[in-house]
Amino acid sequence: MPFLVIRALMILVALFWLEKSAAANGEERLLVVISDNNSIYKKFTSTFQSVLNAHDFGLPVDVVTAWSYRRTPAEYLEKTLLVVSVGAKATEEVMRGNREIPLYATLIPRQAFKGITAQGQSGKPPNTKISAVFLDQPVSRQFNLIKLALPQVRRIGMFTGSSVTVPQNLAEEEAGKAGFSLVTEKLGQNYPLATAIDRIFRKSDILLVLPDPGIIDTKTASTILMSSYRYRRPVAAYSEAYVKAGALLAVYSTPEQIGRYTANQVLAMKKNHWILPEESYSTEYSIEVNHWLARSLGLTITTKHKLLRELKKLEQVD
Amino acid sequence: MLVMALVPASIIAVALSAHYGWQQVSDLKRNLKDRGKAISRQLAPACEYGVFSGNREQLKTLAMAALREEDVTEVTITSISGEVLVQVNANRGKDNSGDLAEGAYYSYQSPILQSELIEPDGNDPNSVGKNVKQPEKLGSVTVKLSTEETTRRIYTVITYNVVIILFGLGCTFYVVRRMARQIAEPIKELSRAVTEIKSGKLDYRVPVGSGWELGMLEEGINSMAETLDQAKIREKAQAEDAIYLEQIRAQVTLESIGDGVIATDATGDIVYINQVAEQITGWQTSDAVGRHLTDVYLISELKINQEASYPIGLCLQGGQIVRNHENHILVSKNKRKYLIEDTASPIKDRQGNIIGAVLVFRDVTEVRHMARKMEFLAHHDPLTGLLNRNEFEARLQDILAGARNGFGDHALCYMDLDQFKIVNDTSGHIAGDELLKQLAVLLQGRVRGNDVLARLGGDEFGIIIKDCNINEAKHIAESFKQLVSDFRFTWKNRTFDIGCSIGLVPITAGSGSMTDLLSAADSACYIAKDRGRNYVHVYQEDDVDLAKRHGEMQWVQRLKEALKLGHFVLYCQKIIPIADGNKSPEIYEILLRVQDTGLTLPEIFIPAAERYYLMPDIDRWVVQESFRTIESLFSDKAGGSNGVAKFSINLSGQSICDDKFLDFVLEQFQKINIDPRRVCFEITETAAIENLTRAQTFISAVKKLGCWFALDDFGSGLSSFGYLKSLSVDYIKIDGSFVADVMKDPIDAAMVGAINEIGHIMGLATVAESVEDIDTLNMLKEIKVDYAQGRGISEVMPLAELTLLRDEGKVK
Known part of the structure; x- marks a missing residue:
């Protein structure tokens, strides 16, 4: 009887894992969380997506606003390989519950990024999988x-x-x-x-x-x-x-220039197993x-x- | 007027408005220019940095800000090189201005000057930036201001001004008009009211509603009108009252007067007819009014019996009062004829036009009849229808005049009826009148055609026998006498024999005056009467009797004067009781005298007085005077048969027969305070017998009062003693003619004795008159006569002297 029970439980666990694994393997994607839906971010995403598409990125790129993301972060983060947070607000939002999925903040002032990551350092375990493309110039x-x-x-x-x-x-x-x-x-x-x-x-x-x-x-x-x-x-x-x-x-750097630079960085990460690059200024x-x-x-x-x-x-x- | 007054005000208002409008327009334009300058000047410094730094956005912002300013249509900012940095246009809101027509805008340009540099530290020549110390022009700002809005505003201002002027003028006009109405309308009303009131419409009232003085004026006008109205109403009422009163007065007057009144209009149609006129014409007002006068008032001439000319017709034609027409006869509706007098008067209006006439007429039928009757009565005796004394005298005068002129001889016959008095006394005046009427007819039948027969008064007739000598006249007179003698007058089963005494006087050329003739005839008649009545006596010039009668005739006048002038005086003579044991008081017989030229005894004037019927008046005087004297003597009124004197008063037969004499005596007893028992009345035996009934009545009446009665001159009339039974007397006074000769004539003595005897038998006291001497007195005492009177006893003395005797106690 106990065996049966254990076996049944094992079967259930196995089924759950299989399900999750299958889903993860089958629907991996890139999540772009934008701080706002204004023209700057539109220019960024437009350029970002067009560059990815031009290079056959291959993964679906979901663009979501920070406030949409905030309602069901788990759902968005599920099967996400990389979160690209555009702007300080989106970065802060994604950082709030995400521990595992690599976060690539972009179009963010260096000072703001430092602030957000410093917060993380002081209150919670630092997310090692985080990097950024700064908005400002060196x-x-x-x-x-x-x-x-x-x-x-x-x-x-x-x-x-x-x-x-x-x-x-x-x-x-x-x-x-x-x-x-x-x-x-x-x-x-x-x-x-x-x-x-x-x-x-x-x-x-x-x-x-x-x-x-x-x-x-x-x-x-x-x-x-x-x-x-x-x-x-x-x-x-x-x-x-x-x-x-x-x-x-x-x-x-214009949003388009940063979008292009970020896309190129993402393309590079895809090739490099989603290892995040160093924090950098846009070269464009x-x-x-x-x-x-x-x-x-x-x-x-x-x-x-x-x-x-x-x-x-x-x-x-x- | 008020609207006219507005014209200068309007001109001033328009001018002011135009002035202020123009000022406003100028202000607007100046304002626009000022603003343009201000905007460009303000904008220029603001653009300094933009131009310096090439900040077009900022410049655009500034330019847009300037563009938002009112009327700014275009802002152009240029650099010093003339490059247009920004140009914004109000129409496009963008750079590059739209073209504005020249003149539709004002353009202002201000230089953009570079402001002073702040010197940095370490002013080394390598430092970046140019050090510019002097202000430098960087560019310019050009601002175009559209005059459109200003023009529009100017138009608006002008429009507003015009509207305000019009509105103001409209309001002013409205207010003025309203005020004008408020003032003018009431004034018009007042004017209208004054006109209306002036024209007599006093009930017209002004609508009261205006304020202040106008209201007071309106109320004043109304109050005045009210007062006038009431005054008019009062005046009208008074006038109506006056008219009404006048009408009523006229109506009553017209209805009251005894004349007929008919009023007509100018055509002669009747408009009014009064009651008398109705009665005379026989037409009622309802029938008469509206008819022509000639239908109602039918008149004709009296004498010629033809249609008369209508006085009212003449009056309406001529406009004059037409009187008279004595001869008109009016024929009434019921064909009755009236003798009328009429008068027509025109009625004229204020202009003198004849608008009608009034006819006043009077029924004179009765008057004329009466006039004729009066005329007849003036000449005739109303009882007998014979000529009266006046006419007789007139005729006599004519005949006498003719005789004097030798136109024949005539005779005047004066006839006096005998025993007529008996008829009158026994059967009354009616019988007497009837007798006279019958006799008049009888005599009228006997007189000749030319002779004149008249009743001269009472039972006297006069006849003028014409054209005959005295003998023939006497013959005719005799026939008259016989005619009367033969006449038997019967009255209520009683037959009276009438006689007459006739005096005849010839009327010749030698006759005297008419009065002489009448006097002679009268005298002759009395002569005839004296000769035993039923006799014709022809007047003789030397007739002694006639002369005596002439004396009596003269006495008539003296007696009347004596009555009038108080010539009568009273005397008295004592009558003393002579019989033995007769304690009766004395009696005083009151005697009458005339005291004029001398003292006249009654024997002289009594016949004349009786003949001319003066005795009742004389007796009245005697009675009244005697009563007064007795009253003055004996005011105590105590009297009576015992112990006090009596006073004997003589009365004539005429007085006894006078209906009113008894009343007079009774009245004197009422008036004068005397004891009737002191009074004794005496009447002669003859008078008593002649007027027996009257005497009885009189005696009975006065004796009831307590008076005494004596029968005077008893025996002289040879009356029957039987009469004494009928007469309730107390004393018999034996006639003096018997007493005077009682000592000489045995017959007289016998008569005195007999009378005394009979008197005593009848219970009467006897009085012997005319006792002249003591022998007679003694004889009388012997035969027991009760009283004696005469000069042998006591002299006659004035009654007034009794006062002395009374004072001496000799008269009680």
Whole structure:
């Protein structure tokens, strides 16, 4: 009797495992969780999927928004080989219950990614199967671009805030490498913007603005740009919009560029048994130069295409 | 007027409105320009950074923001090089403006200047950026403002102004009109009311509803109208009352007057007929009114008996009052004829047009008849129908005049009936009248055609026998006398023999006046009477009797004067009881005298007084005067048969026969306070016998009062003693003619004795008159006569002297 019972139980367990295994083998997929359904993410997924399709990725790619995912994460994660979380919000959501499935965060600011993963480190066992493609640009790229565009620049000003995108030491190191002296000013609740701006424009030749959600917002950006005009000091920024708004130049990656870069990374992972690559910056990026402003400031800067070529050439050398 | 008053106000309002409208338009335009300048000037600095930095988005934002400003249709931001950085257009909302027609907008351009540079620290030449110290033009901002909206607003403003003006004018007009109505309508009403009231419509009222002074005026007008109305009503009522009263007065007057009144209109149709006219014409008002006068008022001339000319016709034609027509005879509806007098008067309106006439007529039939009757009576005796005294005298006057002129001889015959008084006394006046009428007929039948027969008064007739000498006249007079003598008058189974005494006077050329003739005839008649009645006496000039009669005739006048002037005086003579044992008080016989030219004894005037029927008046005076004297003497009224004096008053037969004399005496007893028992009345035996019934009545009446009665002159009339039974007397006064000669004539003595005897037998006291001496008195005492009177006893003395005697106690 007991034998029969044990046997029956074993049969049941075996059946359950078989079922699960069969399902897993039969319907493996790639889950893309996007933070939102707006145009940025649409551009990203569109490019991401088109690249995968172009390379015969072979697995179904399910795209789901973070809030849809949040209702039944288990169902989405089932038979998922890799979760690509697009944006900070999606990354945070997927990280919340997922321990096993490798997570590849993309289009996420480096600082945000560090924050999310730091949370995981402090509260729960770290998910070893996590990596990211950062939205922002490496500070060395910024310095190199400035160097290429404005060889006369010696002092680069930079704000340091509570959540520093780039550690100050790293920044100083990279600046040194590029031959710049770095002028920094604290910015935050205890450090008034006006004072910081005044100081930094008086001490530097160009101000490099890095994305820092703690200190940089639209209003701060506008203030910084207006001040740069009043001091006739150019601003190097991290987006096309910044350049249009009055920054002299910027290097940035578009969603499409990151989507393409991420897709290529996924394709590489598929080939590499879904082993996650190192955290990286997108190697595809764009440069924007405000020639009007340059002319106003009496500067002569080469075209952005030439700059891009020279910058990429420089990075390859590095 | 008020609307007219609005014209200047309207002009001012329009001008003001135009002025302010123009100002508004100017303001709008200036505002537009100002705004354009302001916008471009404000926009320029804002674009400084955008132009400097090439931030087209920002520039676009700024331009869009500017575009959102009112009226801004296009904003163009250009660089210093002229490159259009941003151009936004209101129509497209995009870059590149739409074309706006020139003049449809204002364009403002402001330079975009580079603001001052803030010097950075470490101004080394290698620092990035250009150090520009002077403001530098970066570009320009051009703002186009559409005048469309402003124009629209201007139009709107103008429209509003016009609308407001129109609305304001409309409202003002409405208000003014309303005010005008509120003022003008009441004023119109007031004006209308005044006109209406002026035209006499006093019941017209103004609708009251306006406020303030107008309301007060309206109420005032109404109050005035009300007062006028009431005054008019009162006046009308008074006028109506007055008219009504006048009508009633006229109506009553017309109905009351004894004349017939017919009123006609101008055509002669009857409009009114009064009651008298109805009675005379025989037409009722209902039938008469509306008919022509000639249908109702049928008149003809009295004498010629032909249709008369209508006075009312003449009156309507001529417009004058037409009187008279004495000779008209009116024939009534029932064919009765009236002698009428009529008068027609026209009725004229204020313009003098004849609108009718009034006919007043009077039935004079009776009047005329009466006039004739009066005329007849003026000349005739109403009882007998013979000529009366006046006519007789007139005729006599004519005949006398003729005689004096030698136209023949005539005779005047004066006839007085004998015993007529007996008929009157015994059978009454009616019998007497009847007798006179029959005699008149008898005499009228006997007189000749030319002779004149008249009743001259009472039982006297006068006849003028014409054209005959005195002898023939006497013969005719005798025939008259015989005729009367032969006449037997029968009255209620009693037959009376009537006689007459006739005085005849010849009427010749030598006759005196008519009065002389009548006087002579009257005298002759009395002569005839004195000669034993039923006698014809022809007047003789030397007739002694006639002369005496003439004296009596003269006395008539003296007596009347004596009565009138108080010439009568009263005397008295004491009558003393002489018989032995006769304790009776004395009696005073009251005697009458005339005191004029001298003192006249009654024997002189009594015959004349009796003949001319003056005795009743004289006796009245005597009675009244005697009573007063007795009253003055004996105011105590105590009297009686014992111990007090009596007063004897003589009465004539005429007075006894006077119907009213007894009443007079009784009345005097009422008026004068005397004791009737002091009074004794005396009447002569003859008078008593002649008026026996009357005497009895009188005696009975006064004796009831307590008076005494004496039969005077007893024996003189040779009356039968039997009469004494019929007369309830107390005393017999033996006629003085017997007493005076009682001592000389045995017959007289016998008579006195006999009378005294009989008197005593009948229980009467006897009084001997005319006792002149003591012998006579003694004889009388012997034969036991009770009282004696005469100068032998006591002299006649004035009655007034009794006062002395009374005071001496000699009269009680």
